[in-house]
Amino acid sequence: MSEQRSKKRIAVIIILAFVLPILVLLAVMAICGVIPFGSKSTLVWDSLLQHKDYYGYLWDVFHGKASIEYSAGKSLGGRMIGLIGFYISSPLNIFLVFFSKAHIPYFMVFMIILRIGLCGITGYIYIHNRFRISAKSSLVLSTLYALMEYNVYNCRNVMWLDGVIILPLIALGVWKCINEKRTGLLFGSVFMAILCNWYTGYMVCLMSGILFIVEYLNAYDYKIKDALKNDLRSIGRYVATMICGVLASMCILLPACVSLIGGKATNNTVGLSRIVNMDITQFLSGFDVSAKVNAQDAPLIFTGTIVLVAVIAFFVNKKVKRSEKICMFCLLALLCGSYCLRDMELVWTVFVRSTSYFFRFSFVFSFVMIMIAAREIQLYERGEVENKEIAGAMMTVAAGLAFLYYIKKINSPLRLVVLYLFILCIGALVIRCIRNSRLLINTVCWIAIGLTVLESVYNVYLAFSEYNNDVNAFTEYSLDAENVVDQLNADSGDTFYRYENNYNYLYGLGREIATGESLLYGYNSIEHYSSAYDFNVDRFLANMGYSDIPGEKYFLCETYWNSPMLLADSLLSIKYVQLKDAATGYEDTGIKTKNAEVYKNEYALPLGYPVSEDMGNLSFGSDPFKNQENLISAMTGKNTRVYNDVQTEYVRKDKKNNEVWKLSVANDGPVYVFVDGSDIHNSLYDHNCRIYANGEFVQNACHRFEINSMYLGDYKAGDEIELKIKRDTNKDKRHTIYAAQLDMAEFDNAVQQLKSGYTSNLNISGNKISGEVALDSDSEIFLSIPYEKTWSLTVDGKRADIEELADTFMGIKLSKGQHTIKMVYHTPGLRSGAVASVVGFVLYACMEVIRKRKYKKKKEIA
Numbered sequence: 001m002s003e004q005r006s007k008k009r010i011a012v013i014i015i016l017a018f019v020l021p022i023l024v025l026l027a028v029m030a031i032c033g034v035i036p037f038g039s040k041s042t043l044v045w046d047s048l049l050q051h052k053d054y055y056g057y058l059w060d061v062f063h064g065k066a067s068i069e070y071s072a073g074k075s076l077g078g079r080m081i082g083l084i085g086f087y088i089s090s091p092l093n094i095f096l097v098f099f100s101k102a103h104i105p106y107f108m109v110f111m112i113i114l115r116i117g118l119c120g121i122t123g124y125i126y127i128h129n130r131f132r133i134s135a136k137s138s139l140v141l142s143t144l145y146a147l148m149e150y151n152v153y154n155c156r157n158v159m160w161l162d163g164v165i166i167l168p169l170i171a172l173g174v175w176k177c178i179n180e181k182r183t184g185l186l187f188g189s190v191f192m193a194i195l196c197n198w199y200t201g202y203m204v205c206l207m208s209g210i211l212f213i214v215e216y217l218n219a220y221d222y223k224i225k226d227a228l229k230n231d232l233r234s235i236g237r238y239v240a241t242m243i244c245g246v247l248a249s250m251c252i253l254l255p256a257c258v259s260l261i262g263g264k265a266t267n268n269t270v271g272l273s274r275i276v277n278m279d280i281t282q283f284l285s286g287f288d289v290s291a292k293v294n295a296q297d298a299p300l301i302f303t304g305t306i307v308l309v310a311v312i313a314f315f316v317n318k319k320v321k322r323s324e325k326i327c328m329f330c331l332l333a334l335l336c337g338s339y340c341l342r343d344m345e346l347v348w349t350v351f352v353r354s355t356s357y358f359f360r361f362s363f364v365f366s367f368v369m370i371m372i373a374a375r376e377i378q379l380y381e382r383g384e385v386e387n388k389e390i391a392g393a394m395m396t397v398a399a400g401l402a403f404l405y406y407i408k409k410i411n412s413p414l415r416l417v418v419l420y421l422f423i424l425c426i427g428a429l430v431i432r433c434i435r436n437s438r439l440l441i442n443t444v445c446w447i448a449i450g451l452t453v454l455e456s457v458y459n460v461y462l463a464f465s466e467y468n469n470d471v472n473a474f475t476e477y478s479l480d481a482e483n484v485v486d487q488l489n490a491d492s493g494d495t496f497y498r499y500e501n502n503y504n505y506l507y508g509l510g511r512e513i514a515t516g517e518s519l520l521y522g523y524n525s526i527e528h529y530s531s532a533y534d535f536n537v538d539r540f541l542a543n544m545g546y547s548d549i550p551g552e553k554y555f556l557c558e559t560y561w562n563s564p565m566l567l568a569d570s571l572l573s574i575k576y577v578q579l580k581d582a583a584t585g586y587e588d589t590g591i592k593t594k595n596a597e598v599y600k601n602e603y604a605l606p607l608g609y610p611v612s613e614d615m616g617n618l619s620f621g622s623d624p625f626k627n628q629e630n631l632i633s634a635m636t637g638k639n640t641r642v643y644n645d646v647q648t649e650y651v652r653k654d655k656k657n658n659e660v661w662k663l664s665v666a667n668d669g670p671v672y673v674f675v676d677g678s679d680i681h682n683s684l685y686d687h688n689c690r691i692y693a694n695g696e697f698v699q700n701a702c703h704r705f706e707i708n709s710m711y712l713g714d715y716k717a718g719d720e721i722e723l724k725i726k727r728d729t730n731k732d733k734r735h736t737i738y739a740a741q742l743d744m745a746e747f748d749n750a751v752q753q754l755k756s757g758y759t760s761n762l763n764i765s766g767n768k769i770s771g772e773v774a775l776d777s778d779s780e781i782f783l784s785i786p787y788e789k790t791w792s793l794t795v796d797g798k799r800a801d802i803e804e805l806a807d808t809f810m811g812i813k814l815s816k817g818q819h820t821i822k823m824v825y826h827t828p829g830l831r832s833g834a835v836a837s838v839v840g841f842v843l844y845a846c847m848e849v850i851r852k853r854k855y856k857k858k859k860e861i862a
Contacts (some may be wrong), residue, residue, distance in 0.1 A: 001483050013135050018117040021146035022105040024453065025116055028460040034109065039106035042112060043473040046357070047156040048469065049506065049513055050529055055096060055104050056520030062097050064520060070825040073518035075528035075537050077764070077785040082259030082532035083828050085252050090162050090196040102478040102519065108158065115161040116771030119146035121371070126168030130175055130371075131378045140308070140449060141370055147456045148300035148366040152463040153293050158355060163200025164363045166193040170208045178212070178219050179236045180708055181851075183241040187844050190245025198253050200360075204346055205242065207364045210334070212238050214327060222323035223362035240847060246440070247840025252398040253831035259532060275342035283339050289459055290412035295602035299339045302459060303369050305397065305420070306452050310373035312393035317376065319384040328372055335365045337379040370618070391432040417421045422588070423451065434640060469509065478521075480593060485521050487591050488576055488598070494609035496763045497575035498524045500561040510629045514547070514558035524764075526572065529558040537786050540808040544568045544631070545624025545709035549678045555704050558740065562699060562708045565672060566603065566742060567628050567642055570751055571635070572784050575604035584670035584714045584744070603751050604701045607769070608762040608812070608821075610779035611754070612637030615805040624674050624709050625740035631806065632750050637784065642746045644665045646671060656733035663712075663721040667680075669741045671712045673723065676736040677702035681729055689735075692724040701725070702735075715741070767825035774818040783810040790826045795819050803827050 003757045008795075031038040037207070041051060041515040051662055057073070057080075071080050092114060097109040123142035127133065145168070166189050190208070194201035216234060220227035248251070278297040285291055286299035287308055293300060315325055338344040346353060348361035379385050398421050405417050405726050434440055436746040481504075488499055504515045506582060510734030518525035526541060532715035538556050542548035546568070547560045564577055566585040577586060586599035614634045618625040625643045633640045647664040656658055673691075681688045681702055688702035693712045698705045712721060723733055758781070762771035764785065773781060780803075787804040793812065794800065796819055812821070 003324055011738045012585055013128075013139070014032060014121060014124065017120045017142050018121075018137055021120040021141045021216050022113055022117045024143070024147060024456050025113060025152075025460060028457055028464050029109075031461065032464045032467060032842075035106060035465060036109070039470050039472055040157060041474060042109055042464075043105055043471050045156050047108060047158070048509075049511070050856055051087065051158075051222070052104050052108070052474075052514060052716050053516030053518075053520040054083060054530075055093070055107065056101050056517075056522075058084075058088050058093060058095060059096055059099075059101055059104075060522050063096075067768075069827045069830070070767035071519060072764045072785065073522065073528075074516075074530075075522075075534065075541070076526055077789070078528075078532075078534050078537065078826070078829055080532075080831065081252075081255040083530050085198050085256030085259075086531060088160060089252055090163070090199075092196075094246075097599045101482065102475045104478075104520075105474055108660055111158050115158060116146050116151060116155075119151060119161065122168040126172045127370070127374045129172055131374045133374060133378050133381055137374075137377045137381070141374055143454070143713055144304040144307055144456065145366070145370050147264050147460060147765060148304075148363065149291070149293075149459060149463075150300045150362045152460045153300060153594055154357070155463065159197050160200050160360065160363075162196035163193060163204050166196065166201075167363065167367055169203050170204055171211050171371070174208055174238070175215050176209050176574070177238050177241060178215050178231075181237065183237060183844075183851075186238070186241050187245045187248070190242060191248045191840075194246065194249035194253050195251075198256050199350070200363075201249070201253075202350055203361045203364060205246070206348065207367075210331065214331060217327055218324070222321070222327055225823075240502050241844070244840045244844035245831070247836050247843065248834035250833040250840065251830075252833065254836060255827050255829035258829035259370065259827075262493045271697065273342050276340060277342055277345065278340055279755065280336070281404060281407060282457050283336055285404055285409040285411070286339075286400075288404070288410050288412050288461060288737045289455060290410075290416065292411050293356060294847050296358050299365075300371075301339075301365050302823065303366040304452055304459075305424075306457060307369050307373045308446060309390070309393045310314060310376040310606075311369055313385065313389050314372050314376040314379075315393055316389050317379060317385055318389070319379060332372075339365075371674045376658065387431050389766065391428040394428040394431070396425045398428070431682045435507060452527060473508070474505065476596070477508065479709055481505075481517065481521050484593060484598065485523050488523070491589065491600075492575065494763060495761065496524070496573055498526060498573050499576040500525055500527065500569075501578045502562055502575055503580070507595065508652070512700060512703070514560040518757040524562070524573075525664060526574070527560050529551065529560075533557055533559075534786055536808050540806070543620040543624065543627045545628070545672075545674050547705075548707050549676060550620060550622050553680060554678070554707075558705065560705055560708070563711045565628075565709050565711070566601070566670065567632065569601055570605055571632065571754075572601040573604050573607055575601050577601065583681065583711055584742070592761060599657065603747075605751070605754055605784075606760045606762065607764065607785070608760050608771075608773060608781045608783045609754055610758050610775065611635040611805070611811075613780050613784040615782065615811065620804045622676070622736075623738045625738060634806070636750055636753055640746065640750050642743055642750055643740040644743050646673075646741050648737045648739050650734060651722075658727055659725040659735060661723040661725070661737055663723055663739050665717060665719040665721065665741060667741055667743065668715070669744050670714050671721065671739065671741045672709050673712055674709045674738040675701045676738070679734040680735060686729055688727065688729045690726040690728075692726065694722050695724075723738055746855065756777050762821060767822065767827075769823035771821055772818060772820055773814060775816050778814075778815050781812040781814055783812065785810055788825070788828075790828045792824050792826060794822045 032040065034040045034042060057066055059701060061068055068080060068084060092111065095474040096107055120142050121143035127141050128138040150649045151161060151164055169185060170189040170193065173189050176182045177186050190205060193204045216227055247702050281301055282297050286301040289302055291302060292298045314320060338348055354360060379678050410417060430444060449683055501517060504512055504517050506515055514529040515527055518527060526546060526705065535556060535558055537561055542558045543550045545565060564586060577599050578593060579599050580596045585603060586601050589598045589600050591598035612635060614637050618634050620628060620630060629640065629643055632642060643669045649662045651660040651662050675691060677688060684702060684704050687700060691701050691710060691721055698710050698712065757776040760775045762769060762773065782805055786808055787810045791802055791810065793802050805811040
């Protein structure tokens with residue numbers, strides 16, 4: 001009976017560990033009007049710009065409408081395993097099947113609540129089992145762990161919370177590996193950490209090595225020689241378990257890492273920078289509940305004032321051995337250095353510099369703070385802490401707060417600082433005067449818990465008060481967007497097409513930024529925005545004038561479509577676009593959206609079409625229109641002048657230092673302009689310029705997501721265009737202007753050549769391309785899908801080779817006649833990773849069998 005009661009009690013406490021942080025979270029959500037208590041969603045920054053789209057893609061995967069290996073909705077087409085491994089590989093995402101795409105914001109809120117609760121559970125399991133302190137103390141610390149500043153702020157990057165969930169289990173697994181010689185928890189936690197999110201999984205594994213050193217020394221009373229002399233097996237056991245755990249996770253880790261080749265892992269330089277992010281006072285300002293966030297000098301380290309007091313009390317506790325204090329001090333100093341020194345920070349971020357959401361490893365620092373606080377509470381419950389030590393710690397915190405406010409390092413307002421100082425000083429005085437009154441001690445403890453709850457509420461409120469986007473607007477937009485895609489699918493039949501939507505959900509929020517809605521709603525597009533990008537595709541689209549400066553590599557994480565370019569759109573099968581006004585070459589479909597109308601490009605070429613063999617001899621320069629001419633000339637096999645020159649003349653600066661240019665049109669047809677401000681502006685992250693043509697606003701320019709060729713309209717011979725560049729920054733230098741006019745007759749001839757002499761119904765579905773191609777003569781078939789070696793091809797059932805065209809695309813050589821084409825994309829590293837995972841599990845199983853046999857023999861001998 002007592003055992004049953006004990007199990008029930010444990011179950012109740014575990015439930016409380018899950019529920020308590022959620023109750024605080026729900027209270028703040030109710031105050032802020034966040035769903036389900038109001039209409040505000042948690043879509044902000046990356047969750048708004050990226051994550052909602054990736055969940056839409058995952059929804060399609062779960063419903064059999066998309067492949068985990070490949071998607072043509074990712075910037076011309078690309079492998080998906082890198083994106084999955086970084087953003088959406090957590091098994092918790094299976095709950096997405098219970099939500100519709102229009103209700104993805106509700107799913108994201110559910111994920112926040114679930115993950116915060118799970119942090120509470122794993123935090124409690126570690127604290128209680130490692131330090132054996134009371135349930136009340138364990139629950140307070142586990143709740144603070146779940147509601148640390150890192151967690152509540154990164155609810156917008158909820159995938160990183162998986163590392164926070166698993167870190168306490170890995171830490172407990174390390175302790176068990178040393179003290180109980182059991183490795184199951186460590187192995188399983190390492191596997192799950194990497195499977196859920198390899199990025200935070202790396203950080204957790206790195207931290208496990210540091211924790212192993214700490215626990216290993218602790219097990220031998222911090223006597224290094226004795227530890228190495230008597231227990232080398234623990235080191236071997238830990239290393240072998242970690243290797244097996246990492247191997248077991250290779251099914252996701254290996255292909256995810258391989259997918260970064262050609263992307264972020266390739267295009268980041270690594271080397272000693274000797275850059276100092278912040279000084280020690282700026283680091284300490286992170287303990288302020290109102291500390292600034294998302295800056296290179298803003299450490300996310302707030303965990304709770306009570307935790308900070310406990311940590312300081314630990315270091316002044318006379319009962320704690322000097323060697324233990326030195327060990328913990330070195331641990332904190334190591335982590336502190338990771339904030340202050342850029343080179344140490346890079347070790348935690350896989351040697352890739354963060355350009356936003358800095359110090360992504362901050363949860364490990366908060367974990368260490370909780371760990372040390374738990375150790376001090378353990379000593380307190382044993383009666384090994386003096387009241388004067390606690391009072392001294394509180395006064396130290398008060399003095400530090402006052403000093404940091406005096407030197408203007410504190411972000412909190414004066415009245416909040418005064419309130420903190422008052423509570424800390426009064427609390428120190430009361431605790432200093434307490435003798436042995438049990439009632440008074442309990443009263444002080446409950447007051448401290450109450451104040452801690454209020455502080456946690458305020459901490460969560462600061463993060464959640466940024467959520468302002470209306471969920472109903474997203475639901476309404478989402479239903480409309482799905483309806484539009486259904487209509488386009490019906491209009492196109494079974495043919496391949498790309499659809500570009502510049503008037504998307506983000507546009508409705510006033511955000512001029514690249515979108516990933518093609519993944520969300522399951523259509524093909526050249527737009528994409530993520531850390532898992534393809535460098536060759538980014539470079540090609542920049543050279544064509546779609547996104548970024550031709551020939552440069554300023555912004556590699558995003559590709560976008562902001563304005564129609566009839567020639568390039570046609571070559572890349574962009575058949576449908578959203579426009580507010582009609583553009584030359586695009587016909588109205590009658591499909592209307594809230595902000596624009598859908599137009600159809602009848603010139604759009606199919607997925608695969610014959611081109612000249614000159615496609616291998618291509619070079620591009622800084623003029624996107626010349627680059628487009630080079631491309632179509634290579635395709636047609638002859639010098640094709642589809643663009644007529646437009647004379648550009650710099651006129652003057654007006655009274656506001658804006659540039660005024662005159663464009664002289666010599667022919668009839670659509671005019672395009674590209675404004676290059678790369679040599680003028682200090683930062684292309686700023687909104688630098690606005691473009692006007694004859695007084696009419698065209699678009700913003702010289703901004704990270706607005707560097708592209710612009711359609712100015714259809715003009716007649718002899719027309720003049722006054723192009724005004726209204727500059728908000730750097731008003732001294734002059735922009736470089738490229739302008740061209742499409743010769744519709746030459747363009748039509750070139751497109752008709754590329755449309756003749758064949759029939760093709762090639763289409764792509766997931767990671768497969770298939771269809772029939774009938775040719776009037778031997779030809780090279782150009783596929784507007786990026787080239788990768790891991791595509792396999794069969795022509796009429798026989799294996800064939802795939803060529804690389806224009807350093808970006810795939811080509812297939814076919815003979816005259818009708819052919820059946822089948823292509824399959826194989827994720828590089830996926831099969832090898834699966835084999836490595838099997839090896840990891842088998843090796844660990846063998847280790848466990850050997851361990852149990854040895855244990856059984858020892859037991860029999862005894």
